[in-house]
Amino acid sequence: MSECNHDCSSCSENCSERSPESFLKALNPQSSVKKVIAVVSGKGGVGKSLVTSLMASEMQRRGYNCAILDADITGPSIPKSFGIHQHATATDEYIIPVRTHTGMQIMSINLILEDETSPVVWRGPVIAGAVTQFWTDVIWQDVDYMFVDMPPGTGDVPLTVFQSLPVDGIVIVTSPQDLVSMIVTKAVNMADMMNVPVLGIVENMSYFKCPDCGKEHFIFGESKVEKIAAEHGIEHIARLPIDPVIATMVDAGEVESVSGEHIAPIVDYIEKEIK
Numbered sequence: 001m002s003e004c005n006h007d008c009s010s011c012s013e014n015c016s017e018r019s020p021e022s023f024l025k026a027l028n029p030q031s032s033v034k035k036v037i038a039v040v041s042g043k044g045g046v047g048k049s050l051v052t053s054l055m056a057s058e059m060q061r062r063g064y065n066c067a068i069l070d071a072d073i074t075g076p077s078i079p080k081s082f083g084i085h086q087h088a089t090a091t092d093e094y095i096i097p098v099r100t101h102t103g104m105q106i107m108s109i110n111l112i113l114e115d116e117t118s119p120v121v122w123r124g125p126v127i128a129g130a131v132t133q134f135w136t137d138v139i140w141q142d143v144d145y146m147f148v149d150m151p152p153g154t155g156d157v158p159l160t161v162f163q164s165l166p167v168d169g170i171v172i173v174t175s176p177q178d179l180v181s182m183i184v185t186k187a188v189n190m191a192d193m194m195n196v197p198v199l200g201i202v203e204n205m206s207y208f209k210c211p212d213c214g215k216e217h218f219i220f221g222e223s224k225v226e227k228i229a230a231e232h233g234i235e236h237i238a239r240l241p242i243d244p245v246i247a248t249m250v251d252a253g254e255v256e257s258v259s260g261e262h263i264a265p266i267v268d269y270i271e272k273e274i275k
Contacts, residue, residue, distance in 0.1 A: 023163040023164060024163075024164060024165070024166055025132055025135055025136050025164040025165070026136065027135065027136065027140065028094055028136060028137060028138065028139050028140075030094070030139045030141075031138070031139050031140040031141070031143075032140065032141065032142050032143060033067070033140050033143040033146050034143065034144050034145070035144065035145050035146065035168045035274050035275075036145075036146045036148060036165050036166055036167050036168055037055070037145060037146070037147050037148070037167075037168060037169055037170070037171060037199070037270060037274065038147075038148040038150055038158075038161055038162075038165075038167050038169075038170045038171075038196070039051055039052040039055070039147060039148065039149055039150060039170070039171050039173060040150045040152075040158060040170050040171070040172055040173070040187050040191075041150075041152050041172065041173045041174065041183075041187070042152065042153065042154070042172075042174075042180075042182075042183030042184060042186050042187045043152050043153070043180075043183050044075070044152040044153075045152075046152075046173050046174055046175045046180075046204055046205075047173055047175070047204035047205065047240065048072075048149065048150070048152065048173045049070075049072065049077045049078055049081065049149050050081070050204065050240075050246075050250060050255075051171065051173045051202050051204060051240070051263065052068060052078065052147050052148075052149040053068070053078065053081045053082070053250070053255040054240075054255065054258060054260060054262075054263045055147055055171070055263055055266065055267055055270075056068050056104060056145070056147045057102070057104070057255060057256045057258065057260065058260030058263055058264065058267045059144075059145050059147075059267060059270070059271070060102050060103070060104050060256070061102075061260065062267075062271065064144040064145055064271075065103070065105075065141075065142050065143055065144045065145075066104050066105075066143065066144065066145050066146070066147065067097065067104060067105035067106070067107075067140055067143045067145075067146045067147070068104065068105075068106050068107070068108075068146070068147050068148075068149060069107055069131075069134050069135065069138075069146055069147070069148045069149070070106070070107060070108035070109065070110075070134075070149050071131045071134070071148050071149060071150050071151060071157055071161055072149050072150065072151040072157075073109050073120055073122070073127045073130055073131065073151070073157065074119075074120045074122075074127065074151065075151065076108045076109050076110045078106060078108050078110075078149055079098070079106060079108050079110045079111060079116070080110075080251075080253060081250050081253065081255040082100045082101075082104075082106060082253055082255055082256065083100075083101070083252070083253020083254065084098050084100065084106060084111070084253070085116065086098060086111075087111055087112060088107065088111040088112055090112065093137075094137055094138070094139050095107065095112070095133075095134075095137050095138045095139070096138070096139055097111075097138055097139075097140065098111055100256060101256055102256050104256075105140060105141065105143065107134050107138050109130065124155065124156035124157075125156065127156065127157055128156045128157055128159075128160040131157055131160055131161060131164075132160060132164050135164060135165055145270070145274075148161055148165065148167070154186060154187070154190045158190065159194075162190075162194040162196060163194070167194075167196050168197075168274050169196060169197045169198065169199040169270075169274060170187075170191050170196055170197070170198055170199060171198075171199050171200050171201070171202060171266060172184055172187050172188070172198060172200075172201045172202070173201075173202050173204055174201060174202070174203050174204070174225065174228070175203065175204055175205050175206075175220060176203060176205065176206060176218065176220040176221045176222065176223055176224055176225075177220055177221060180224065180228070181224065181227075181228050181231075184201065184228050184232070185231075185232070188232050188234075198232070198234050199236065199266065199269060199270060199273075199274070200229075200234060200235075200236035200237060200238065200265070200266040200269060201225055201228065201229050201234055201236075201237050201238075202225075202237070202238045202239075202240060202263065202266060203223060203224075203225035203237065203238070203239045203240065204240045205219070205220055205240070205241075205242050206218075206223050206225070206239035206240055206241060206242075207219070207223065207239070207241050207242065208241060208242040208243075209241055209243075216241075219242060223239060225237050225239060236265060236266055236269045237265065237266075238262060238263050238264070238265045238266045239262065240262045240263070241262065246258055
């Protein structure tokens with residue numbers, strides 16, 4: 001490419017001058033992470049962090065050692081979902097992630113800010129660098145599955161994660177609105193460009209189930225997840241309901257106590273195929 005500046009870290013092109021693993025960053029020598037699953041969405045507000053928390057919690061319940069790397073630097077919500085407000089332990093050489101009630105390891109920008117309500121007003125390269133440090137400088141202990149909560153879209157941070165971490169697959173989170181089909185396609189296309197398999201699609205806010213009669217009501221329109229999945233050859237889907245009980249538990253920092261029944265189809269597939 002005549003316009004190539006040979007800085008592959010900021011480029012998603014596949015060319016003869018790069019290899020798929022040329023920019024993978026090494027873990028801290030004291031760390032061990034077996035599998036990495038990235039959770040992505042084409043737009044914000046669809047419940048990506050909720051899905052990340054539910055999948056990690058369900059895997060933890062099944063006896064695996066799980067971790068969450070919160071890569072959503074400017075909009076971190078993972079610690080609050082788990083009721084975590086203390087700081088991570090840090091030295092000049094490494095960072096120790098915070099443990100949840102069930103022993104899951106969590107690393108988020110909120111765990112190192114002096115005030116968790118302080119905004120992170122950083123430019124893209126600095127944000128991407130922070131995410132890389134969460135991989136290289138944190139001591140992740142015997143992790144079977146790491147779930148990476150990505151920021152929405154296809155910008156600097158997703159590109160950094162795909163290039164720097166050995167991502168084994170992605171889960172796409174969406175919602176029932178018509179616009180979502182195009183946005184999911186963008187996420188699928190980015191995964192294809194980075195040679196990362198799409199493990200499944202989760203449609204959040206798919207329906208509301210009446211507690212009195214049990215009928216499902218489609219508040220945001222009829223579910224489109226099966227159609228979208230079929231268009232992209234994705235076999236595994238899950239549908240999460242609008243449930244005030246789940247919202248209340250997450251707000252109270254009790255996401256680990258939320259039932260994993262709705263997310264189980266995706267977790268079953270990850271457990272079976274990503275070993």
